[in-house]
Amino acid sequence: MVKGGVIIQILDRKQVERIRKMYPEGTQICLDEMEGERNMPSGLKGKVCYVDDAGQIHVNWENGSSLAVLPEVDSFHKIGEPHKRKEHDMQR
Numbered sequence: 787m788v789k790g791g792v793i794i795q796i797l798d799r800k801q802v803e804r805i806r807k808m809y810p811e812g813t814q815i816c817l818d819e820m821e822g823e824r825n826m827p828s829g830l831k832g833k834v835c836y837v838d839d840a841g842q843i844h845v846n847w848e849n850g851s852s853l854a855v856l857p858e859v860d861s862f863h864k865i866g867e868p869h870k871r872k873e874h875d876m877q878r
Contacts, residue, residue: 809834815832815843815863818862819861830848842854
């Protein structure tokens, strides 16, 4: 899959389950950078709705958007935890 000219790695079932455990429904996150989305500024906060079978984290953002974050492309962190760039690097 390609997003903004970046090839996105397809995650296996084990990696998706790890993301689901890390980001259960209701988890609050803060956006650091969303690839190719000008209307999604750094610092934007949102609440996780669910993680789909591709490992995309669907979020209700405080600006009214419902765009998903892609763990292998976008940068974000849980609110209340230390900020790390691409904190959710899925290692096999």
